[in-house]
Amino acid sequence: MKYSAIALSLLLAGTSQAKQYGFLKDNGDGSWIIGNDVWNMTQEQIYGSKLYYKDQELVGEATGHYVSYNGAASNLAWTSAKIVKTGSNYVDVQFDAAEGEMHWVIFNGLAGAYQYFVNRALPVLGEFRTLWRLDNETFTSAYNADKDGVLPPLSEYAISTKIQDETWKTPEGDYLTKYDWSGFVREQEYWGVYGEKFGSWYLHPGKDYFNGDHLKQELMNHRESATGDAVQLNMIHGTHFQALSNDVLPNGKIWGPWLWYLNDGSKTDVARRYNNEINSWPYKWLDDAAYKSRVASVTGKLLLSDGRPAAGAAVFLGDNHPNKTTLDMGSDYYYTTYAGNDGSFRFIDVRIGVYALQAWSNGGSIGDVTTTYLKNDVDVSDSPTSKTRLEKLTWSVLKSDTIFQVGGFDRKSTGFAFSGGFGAGRVANCPANLTYTVGSSQESDWCFAQNAIGTYRIAFPLSASNITNDALLTVSLAGYSQGTTVNIFANEVRIGNLSSSGILSDPSLYRSGTVAGEWHQFEFPIKGSTFKTNNKIDFRVMSLSSSLWRGPIYDAVKLEWI
Known part of the structure; x- marks a missing residue:
C-alpha cells in the first residue's frame, strides 16, 4: 500500500512514536512498515519489498532490500521487530533473525536511515552483506570513487556471450562484467545508484568494521544480469578479490553504523552529507559500551x-x-x-x-x-x-647492494603498463613478449600482468669483476590468479617458478582488477657462476590455463648481491 501525506499522518498518529515521525508498524501478517514523514518501506520476512520516497515507489519489479551471508546462499529471515530506543529526534528499530540484529535508526525528516548489524550467531564466513536491488528505470547509473557512469541495460547482456564468472563478450568485442563496478573500500566516501530524479547511497564515515587492509577491494554496484535490477551492494565483510577470508566472528561484533541516504541523484549533495557524517563519527547516539x-x-x-x-x-x-x-x-x-x-x-x-x-x-x-x-x-x-x-x-631493513629494480615495492602494480582502476580483460593488452633493458627502459615498459605464452625479459650488464658473486632475486606479486605458471630463468638456468602449486589463488586478475589482489613475495638465490657480462632474467610462460586472464600481477622485481 502506498501512503499519501494524509494516510501517513494517520498512520503516525496511530503509533506510540507519533511525536518522533519515525515509526514501526506491525501489519500482523509477518510484515512491518518502517519509515518517517519522508520515506517508508515494507519489510517482509526476508525482503524490503516496497520503498516510497517523494510519492514514488523505488523498488518496482526488483527484489528490494535484504541481508545475506556467503554470497546468496543464506538470506536472513526476520522473526520479530521492535523499537529498542527512542531519542529526542529518532527511533532505533531492531529486526531480529537467528544470526543477529539489523537496526534502522530513523531520524526526523531524514531521507534514509542509519543502519548497523550486531552479530549473535553468524557462522564462520567469508561474505556478509546488506544491499538494495532497485528499479532499473529509476536508477540508471552507478557511482563509486573508481567508476561513475550509466549501467549497461539488460538488453545488452541478452545479445552478448557469457565467457566466465559474470562476464560477457559483446558483439563488438568489448566486455560486460559487474566487477568493473568495484573499488578500494577504504578510499570510498560514498557509493550508490542514481538517475535523473533519485539517488540511493551508502556513506561509511567509519571503516574500522570492514575486514582487510588498505588494499581491500569490493564489488559495490552493478546491473543484475538475470533480472536487470540496479544493485547497490554493501559488502561489509567481503571476499570478492581475496584468496582467503574465513573469519570467526565474536558475539556482539557491530558492523556500522553507516548511513543509507536518499536524494535527488545529486553527487554534490551526497558529498556534502558525507562531510557532515565524518564530523559526527563516531555517532554519540549508539549506546554500546565497546563502541564508545x-x-x-x-x-x-x-x-x-x-x-x-x-x-x-x-x-x-x-x-x-x-x-x-x-x-x-x-x-x-x-x-x-x-x-x-x-x-x-x-x-x-x-x-x-x-x-x-x-x-x-x-x-x-x-x-x-x-x-x-x-x-x-x-x-x-x-x-x-x-x-x-x-x-x-x-x-629493521637490510643493507642492499642493488643490481637492478623494476617497480617500487608497494604491493601494487602502479606504474606498469595498463595498470589502474578496474577493467575486464585488460591483461589481454599486455604483450606476449617484452624486454626491459636496465639503464634505458622505463617502469611503464613492464606490463602489470602476464597471461600469454611468451617471455618477459630483464636484460642487464655486469662488470667482469662481479660475475662470480652470488645474488638474490626478489619477486613481489601484487596478486595471482591460478592457472598460468611462470618459470624463471637466469641466463637459461631455471631458478624457480610462480605457480598454483605454491601460491594461493585470488580472483583479482579475472575479476577486472589491475592493481592488486593477494600480495606474495618470493626470493630466488642465483649462484655467481650463472652470471656473464651480459645477462638476462626471463619470466617465461610455456603453457596456459583454459580459463581466461590467469597469472601474476607484478609489484616489483629486484636483484641484489648477497
Whole structure:
C-alpha cells in the first residue's frame, strides 16, 4: 500500500512514536512498515519489498532490500521487530533473525536511515552483506570513487556471450562484467545508484568494521544480469578479490553504523552529507559500551634502521600476534593510515584493545624496502588525554647492494603498463613478449600482468669483476590468479617458478582488477657462476590455463648481491 501525506499522518498518529515521525508498524501478517514523514518501506520476512520516497515507489519489479551471508546462499529471515530506543529526534528499530540484529535508526525528516548489524550467531564466513536491488528505470547509473557512469541495460547482456564468472563478450568485442563496478573500500566516501530524479547511497564515515587492509577491494554496484535490477551492494565483510577470508566472528561484533541516504541523484549533495557524517563519527547516539570505548588517537613515528624516515609507508593496526595476512584479517576491527614524509603516523577514534602494528613500503623514497615492520602487543587503553603515543619505532631493513629494480615495492602494480582502476580483460593488452633493458627502459615498459605464452625479459650488464658473486632475486606479486605458471630463468638456468602449486589463488586478475589482489613475495638465490657480462632474467610462460586472464600481477622485481 502506498501512503499519501494524509494516510501517513494517520498512520503516525496511530503509533506510540507519533511525536518522533519515525515509526514501526506491525501489519500482523509477518510484515512491518518502517519509515518517517519522508520515506517508508515494507519489510517482509526476508525482503524490503516496497520503498516510497517523494510519492514514488523505488523498488518496482526488483527484489528490494535484504541481508545475506556467503554470497546468496543464506538470506536472513526476520522473526520479530521492535523499537529498542527512542531519542529526542529518532527511533532505533531492531529486526531480529537467528544470526543477529539489523537496526534502522530513523531520524526526523531524514531521507534514509542509519543502519548497523550486531552479530549473535553468524557462522564462520567469508561474505556478509546488506544491499538494495532497485528499479532499473529509476536508477540508471552507478557511482563509486573508481567508476561513475550509466549501467549497461539488460538488453545488452541478452545479445552478448557469457565467457566466465559474470562476464560477457559483446558483439563488438568489448566486455560486460559487474566487477568493473568495484573499488578500494577504504578510499570510498560514498557509493550508490542514481538517475535523473533519485539517488540511493551508502556513506561509511567509519571503516574500522570492514575486514582487510588498505588494499581491500569490493564489488559495490552493478546491473543484475538475470533480472536487470540496479544493485547497490554493501559488502561489509567481503571476499570478492581475496584468496582467503574465513573469519570467526565474536558475539556482539557491530558492523556500522553507516548511513543509507536518499536524494535527488545529486553527487554534490551526497558529498556534502558525507562531510557532515565524518564530523559526527563516531555517532554519540549508539549506546554500546565497546563502541564508545575509544581513544581519540594513536600516534607514532617509524624510522628505518638505515636512518631514513618511513615516508609514505602503509601503516595498519590489526590482530595481535597475527596468523593471517593483513588483507585476510576480519574477525575484529582494523585501522589504516599512511605515514607522513617524516615517518609519523596517526590513527583516530580507535577502539580500546590490544593490537599488532604493521607497516610496509608504499613506494616512493622507500620503494626499495622489501621487509614488513611488525610490533605486537600495542596496548590501546583509555587515558586522561584519550591518546596513545608510541615510542620511536625502528624498522629493521637490510643493507642492499642493488643490481637492478623494476617497480617500487608497494604491493601494487602502479606504474606498469595498463595498470589502474578496474577493467575486464585488460591483461589481454599486455604483450606476449617484452624486454626491459636496465639503464634505458622505463617502469611503464613492464606490463602489470602476464597471461600469454611468451617471455618477459630483464636484460642487464655486469662488470667482469662481479660475475662470480652470488645474488638474490626478489619477486613481489601484487596478486595471482591460478592457472598460468611462470618459470624463471637466469641466463637459461631455471631458478624457480610462480605457480598454483605454491601460491594461493585470488580472483583479482579475472575479476577486472589491475592493481592488486593477494600480495606474495618470493626470493630466488642465483649462484655467481650463472652470471656473464651480459645477462638476462626471463619470466617465461610455456603453457596456459583454459580459463581466461590467469597469472601474476607484478609489484616489483629486484636483484641484489648477497
